[in-house]
Amino acid sequence: MKYINSKKIFLPILIILTISVAACGKKESTDAADNKTKSETSGEKSEMKQTDNMSDKNSSDHIMINLPTMQCGTCKKNIESAVNKIEGIESINVVVKEKVAHINYHKSKTDLTKIESAITAAGYDANDKKADPEAYKELDDCCKLPKDQKENSNH
Ligand SMILES: [Cu+2]
Numbered sequence: 001m002k003y004i005n006s007k008k009i010f011l012p013i014l015i016i017l018t019i020s021v022a023a024c025g026k027k028e029s030t031d032a033a034d035n036k037t038k039s040e041t042s043g044e045k046s047e048m049k050q051t052d053n054m055s056d057k058n059s060s061d062h063i064m065i066n067l068p069t070m071q072c073g074t075c076k077k078n079i080e081s082a083v084n085k086i087e088g089i090e091s092i093n094v095v096v097k098e099k100v101a102h103i104n105y106h107k108s109k110t111d112l113t114k115i116e117s118a119i120t121a122a123g124y125d126a127n128d129k130k131a132d133p134e135a136y137k138e139l140d141d142c143c144k145l146p147k148d149q150k151e152n153s154n155h
Contacts, residue, residue, distance in 0.1 A: 059108050060090065065101045065116065069125040069136075072096065075143045082122035086110050 067079060076094040079101060083092045088109025093102045103115060119126035123135035123143070141149050 059106055060104060061107050062102065062104050063112060063115070065103065065112075065119065066127050067094065067099045067101055067119070067124055069131060069145055070094070070096070070099050071143050071145070074140055075124065078122050078139070078143070079119055079124055082118045083115055086114055086118050089115075 067075070070076070070079065073096060076096050079094050080092050083089055083101070083103065086105075088106040090104035090106065091102075092104075094100070095102070101119075105115065116126040116129045120129050120131050121135055123131050123137075123139045125131050136144070
């Protein structure tokens with residue numbers, strides 16, 4: 001009986017020890033694997049970069065859109081926020097002075113027509129596409145064409 005009892009106590013201890021040793025060993029091997037993965041990743045990074053650039057060339061494009069009817073900084077904000085809502089836009093910069101938008105976008109996710117539509121829906125002409133008249137009406141007075149601005153406007 002005494003032997004069995006001591007074995008009953010010893011067994012769980014042995015199991016715990018085994019588990020903790022195993023866990024420790026596992027951790028070490030995981031760390032080693034991590035390091036291996038890390039070094040592999042950094043080793044692949046330079047190769048990956050080239051691939052990325054190549055895929056960027058294939059899927060990403062830069063376009064300029066003429067914005068003949070835009071007037072001011074508010075127009076810039078309106079157009080930039082409208083275009084940024086489209087999925088697949090990487091960046092947009094509207095140059096107020098030049099009345100032009102510089103846009104980087106993912107070819108696979110969006111296209112020129114969608115971008116132009118977002119701009120016309122915001123109330124502005126985009127290239128040769130005309131602004132949505134209702135949206136144009138809603139624009140701040142300073143964002144309308146000079147001929148449409150109220151005469152008593154102080155802008
Ligand atoms: Cu404006």
